[in-house]
Amino acid sequence: MRFLLKLIFWLVILGIIAVLAIILVPAHRSRPIAQLPENYQSAEGRGQYMAIMADCAACHTGNSAQPFAGGKPIDSPFGKIYASNITPGKRYGIGNYSLEDFSAALRDGLRPDGSHLYPAMPYDSYRKLTDEDIVALYDYFMHNVQPVEQPVQKTALVFPFNQRWGIRLWNWLVLRPETGFTPPYNNAKLDRGAYIVEGPGHCGACHTPRDIIFRQKGFDASSPLYLTGSAVGGWSAPDLRGANSALAGWTDDDLKFYLTTGRNHYSSAAGPMNFAIRESLQYLKSEDIDAIVAYLQHIQTKAGPQQPVRDAGSTIAMLTKAEPSMPLGARLYLDNCGACHFVNGLGAPEVFPRLDGAAIVNAEDAAGLIYVILQGSRLPSTALRPEDLAMPGFAWRLSDEEVSELVNFLRTAWTNNAAPVTAEKVAKIRAQPYVD
Template sequence: MKNMLKGLGAALCVALPLLAQAPAGAATPAVAGAADQALVPRGAYLAQLGDCAACHTAPKGKPFAGGLPMNTPMGRIYVTNITPDAQTGIGGYTEADFARALREGVAKDGHNLYPAMPYPSYAKVNDDDVKALYAFFMHGVAPVQQANRESDIKWPLNMRWPLMFWNMAFLQKGAYRDKPGKDVAWNRGAYLVQGLGHCGSCHTPRGVGFQESALDESGSAFLSGALLDGWFASNLTGEHNSGLGRWSDEDLRTFLKTGANRHASAFGAMTSVINNSTQALSDQDIAAMSAYLKSLPPVGGNGAAAYTYDPQATKVSLDRPANDAGARVYTAFCMHCHGVDGRGFAPMLAPLAGNPNVLAKDASSLINVTLNGTGDLVINGVPSPFPMPGFAAVLDDKQIADVLSFVRAGWNNGAPAVGAAEVAKLRQSTQAGR
C-alpha cells in the first residue's frame, strides 16, 4: 500500500491501446497479435494493482515516461521510462527481457536495477500476469521518447555490479505458490499483498543491506511498519493500537476503496496508492487483500495497554488552554476539524483519538503531515473536500512539537511526546528544494 510517495495520474495511461514501433532488425516485441490485444485490459488492471504509474510517471509528465526523483540511502535516483519507445523506453524488450527486469531486477542490457524497484516482491508474480503486463506496456501505453536521467549517486556507490551479490543474498526467486490449508481468498490476498501490491516495500522494516526484513508472513517483521523517506508506513498486522487490530474487515475494505474510515485517513504516499491503485480494484480482490491482512498476528506497537477512549483529562485541558502550550495550538488550529472530543468527523475529517498513526511509536508521519499537509484523495474523480493543510509556514518547531505531544497524550492515546529537535530535522529534510 506503498509510497510510500507519489500523487500522479494512472488513469490517463489506460485509455486507448497504441502500438509501439519495433527497432529495425530486432525481435518483434511490439508487434501486436490478437492474443496480445486481448490481454491489454487485463494488463492495465494489473498495472493499476501494482501502482506502476506512481513511480514511473513524474508530476506533469507523460504516463510511464519516468523522471520521478526518488531518495535512497545512497543518493537520489530517477525512475526510468517504461513506455514502448524503442530508443529510450522498453520497446525493444521481448517478453523474456521484460520478465527478467520485473522479477529479477536485470535490464535488457544486463545492468542491475536498484532495489528501489520492488522486484523482490514482483518475483512472486506468476507467468500469466507477467504476460498480461507485457501486453499492456507494449500495446496499451503510448510510446514517449524521453531519455533516462543518470542518478545523483556518486562513485563508487553508483556502481551496479555489487547488486548481483545483493540479489544472491536477498532475492527469493519463484512465483507465489498457494499455501496448503488456506482458502482461495486468503491465497489470492497473499499473492496480491506480497506480489504486485508490494505492500512490504514500504510497510516492512529494512535490514542493514536495505533489504526487507521479511517477504511474507513467515517473518515476524513483515508489515510491522517502517520509516521511509520522512514517513512512517503504518503497521498492517493485528496489533491493537498502531496496527489493524481494532479494524473490522469492512473498515479495511472501506479504507482501501476510499482512503478513509472511522479510524484514519490516508496521507503521504498512501494517498497515491488509493488514488492510482486500490480504489480501482475489484471488490473480490479488495476482500481477498483484507482477508489476508486481517489474518496477520499482532507485531510491534509501542508497548502500551490496549487503547480505550477516555476524553475527560483532555477536555479539562481544552477548557483551560492557557495552561497548556499544546492545547493552545490545538484550539487555534486543529479543533475545528478534529473536534474537542478528538473524534473528528470521520470519514471526511480524520479522528485523532485512537488513530493508529497517532498511537505509533514513531511520530514521523504526524510531524511530516503537520508540516507539509497531504495531497488530495481523489475518489471516482472527486477530490476530498478537506485535505490536511501544511503548517510549516505558520507554526514553529516548538509549537508543532507541543501540539503533537498534546494529541499523542490526549484522549487516552498514551503515545510518547514529540521533541522540537525531531520537528526541526524533518522540516529541514522535507522542505529542501521546495
C-alpha cells in the same frame, strides 16, 4: 605476529577474489517464462489492470501528460533515484526488450545488458508475479502505452552506492531462489489476497521492517515480522498485523472502505498511502479488495493481555475549560486543530480524522505527523468519495518550537502514549521536500 599477518594477507586475497567474482561472473537470471499454449493471448484489459495493481505509475510517471515516461525522483536512504522510462520507445524506453528481458527486469532487477536496477524497483516482491501476468504486462506496455522518446535524469548516488555491480551481492543475499506464486492456503479468496499483497501490490516494501542491509524482514505471512510496520520517505508505514496493529478493531467493511476511499471512521490516508489509493487501490475489482481484506484479517496476530488504557477524560476536561494556565501545546491545539478534531480528538468520520489512538500520532517516528502539520494533507478523490477534502499546512504560522509542543501534546493527549520530539527534529523535517 607472523600468523596474524598471514591471516590478514589471505583475508585480503579472499576479499579480492570475492569482489572479482561479483564483478565478472554474469548475473543470474530466473527461469524463463513457461511455455504457454500456442497462440496464447491475455484477456483484454488484463495487462492494464495488472499495471494498476502493481502501481507502476507511482514511480514511472513523472509528468501526467506522459504516462510511464519516467523521470520521477524516488527518495532513498542513499540519495535520489530517478525512475526509468518504461514506455515502448526504442531509444529511451523498453521498446527493444524481449519478453525474457522484461521478465528479468521485473523478477531479477536486470537490464538486457546485464546491469542492475536499484532495489527502489521492488523486484524482490515482483518475483511472485505469475508468468501469465508478466505476459499480460508485457503486451500492455508494448502495444497499449504511447511511446515517449524522452531521456530521464541519470541517477548519480555517492560512492560506493553508485557501483551497481555491488547490487549483485545484495541480490545473492536477498532474492528467494524461486519465482512465481505458490498458493499457501488452499482457499481461493485468501490465496488471491496473498498474491496481490505479497506480489504485485508489494505492500511489504513499505510496511515490513528492513535489516541492516535494507532487506525486508520477510516476504509473506510465514515471517512474524512481515507487514509489522516500517518507514518510507520519512513517513511511518503502520503495523498491519501485530497485536496492536493499525487495523485492530476494524471490521472488514472498515478496511475495504479505507482501501477504496482513503478514509473510514478511524483513519484517513496521508503521504505515500494517499497516492496508492488514488492511483491504484480504488480501481481494483471489488472481489480483489475483498481478497486483500480477507488475507490481512486472516494474518492478524491475536491480541495479548490488554494494557491499561489511559483515561481521555482529563484531556477533554482541560480543553473544554480552556483556562489560561493550559500548557502551550494544548493552547496551540485549540487555536489550530480543535475546530475540526474537537476536544475529544475523535474528529468527524470520513471528514476529519480522529487523533485519539491514531497510528500516525502514536508512531514510533513522528515524522509523518510533523509533515502533515507543516505541509497539510489532502484526501484522495475516489469514485466512492470524490471530495478531496484538504487540511491546510501550518508551516507559515508555527515555529519549530511550537510544532514540537503541539506534536508532544497530541502524542500524550487522550489515550495516546508516544515519545516526545524536539524542535530540532521539526527543523530537520521542515527543510526536507514534502513526500506524497
